[in-house]
Amino acid sequence: MTARPSPVRQTNRRLRVVAGGRNLKPTLGTWAIFSSVAILLFFALILSRVALDKPALELSELRSQIQTEQDRYQQLRLEVAELQAPSRVLERAADLGLVYPSDVEVVVADGVGDPAPTDGDRFAEVKSILTAAP
């Protein structure tokens, strides 16, 4: 029997043995920090979402408010029109004791514009036309 040399196990030079491997396990403090950060991130995410949603909600509310105000405006227009209706005004005037004048008197202020022609003047003009021959 011929003795053969035992094969040499090639070692990975990149790996090395270090002492105190147990110390690398995450400690409670690490977990606490990690959890806190995760929770903070979670809340930050919620906050950002809320911050983004808030204007949208406000916008929606504003739209609804605009519609309400527009409806109110239309209602007020209607109310004004109803209040100004001649039939209503006349009724109210009658309730207040206002009456139509029985006679209308035409007063021509001196020196203001041309004096209005009288019936006589007007009829004279008419007569001249009526008596014209063909």
Place this chain on the structure above:
Amino acid sequence: MARRNAGRLSTRVVIIASIVILSWVGVGFRLFQLQIVQASNYEQRGVEQREKVKVLAADRGTIYDRDGRELAITVQGKTIGADTTLVQDPAKMAKLIAATLGIDEANVLAVLQSDHRWVTIARQVDEERAQLVENLEITGIYTYPEAMRVYPEGTLAAQVLGFVDPDGNGLEGLEFQYNTQLTGIPGEVRFEQDRNGNIIPQGLYEVEPATPGSDLVTTIDRDIQYIAERACQETLVRNKAERCTAVVLDPATGEILAMATVPSFDPNNRSESSQDDWTNWAVLGAYEPGSTEKLITIAGAIESKMVAPGTVFEVPDTLEVVKGSCAKQTTSSGVQINGCYHDAERHPTESLTVRDIVTRSSNVGTILVQKLLGNARLADYIEAFGLGQKTGADVPGESPGALNLDPTCPSCFASAAIGYAVSVTPLQMAAAYGAIANDGVWVQPHLVKDLVDGSGVHQPITPQTRQVVSQSTAKIMQALLQNVIQSPEGTGHNAQVDGYTAAGKTGTARKYVPGEGYTDNYVVSFIGMAPASNPQVVVGVVVDSPQIGESGGRVAAPAFSEIMEETLHRLGVPPDAS
């Protein structure tokens, strides 16, 4: 033994692994089915569940009077509905709701007891009454907003404005005529909602805004319209008439300041009115005008230089145009013979000038003038003044009237000369008098002066015009018509207007009923203008079948006077007479 156990374990592992693998394959297959094969289908279903499209109704345009006062307006009303499966004790609830809304209890009960789950109890109820129903807090009764058309002036100009159906489609009047322009184009809003129907913030929200309908600016003056309607109502009561129609026109522009028909109706609550009341008789009610038509005959003769105001005619009391017509009025078979004409009041043959003929409204004298004018020319002038054809006013269903001017008819032209054998509408006659008031220029009467779309762009309406007679003829006619009112012999004495000179003509005609012929009822009218020195307003009043007073001078002239006086005051026209 150990080897046999190891073999069993291996079999179990294989079976379990196979089950797990098959499960995963199944899951994978299902996922492939859902995510790849049917992906678009599920995506679509998801979108359908989430996304909603709501139609945004376009606001119907407002109808204004000439001064921008609302005559028809759209406001938000509420519709009251019910889920019949939730309503307890329908009889009791129907009583409560009916009492609150002021509607028929039986109808409400019938609706609540119907087989349908979702029912409508009342559409377009005003906010106040809807609130009262909401306050009742009845389970199963709900309200939702719905636009409603309101006419704040009630009966005012009802036939002119017309009305819409509950879905906002115009059915009568301007609402019908301008329905397309008033309606606008609906828009839509597309949004995402959660399972409770709430809009998802940050979700899709796209709005395509509705284009509101155009606003209509009418030529109607609300106050003058009221004046005309009130005067007509008083005339109706005073004279126990069937109907009264009044038209107030600006002759220079053709703008209709008022168009009244009484009896009227309230478009806000038209269920209590008859269809007859909805009719705008000013444009649909063709009638034989009687003596108001003489304006055309005389104006035509003067314009054609056939006569002058001073031309004298020997006017008998009776004129037989068709031989034998005065001896008997009907044939042996009962057919009416036309062709015998006489004046309203008996008189011996006398010399009358054209002025006298107009002033006294002599039928025989006018027919003598027509004989000089000739049939063809009379037909031309009738056409030129716009009779027998639609005026083109922007109202639906306008009647053109009718002309019976057959050249072979022996009496038709004589009849037409005094306002028979033709039928006209009050608006046609007002426009014809408007031509005289406007120095011979006929202007198309119209009700709408402007359309304003949602962007504020105006579309003003331009009426047609045509010269009918010369200015001098028009002036002569104005003077002749003034004489009708001013002269003690004139038939229009009751048409005098305090503070103003006025000119006009009475009309009295027996009412013709198809199938019955001429009845004992009359259609009486007065059409005139003021101030006579410079006419700015034309008023036409037509009264159908008055039981008290049977002439235009007695029945229609006082209404003319009242409308004209208040209209001139309203327009600020300075008085021209003491």
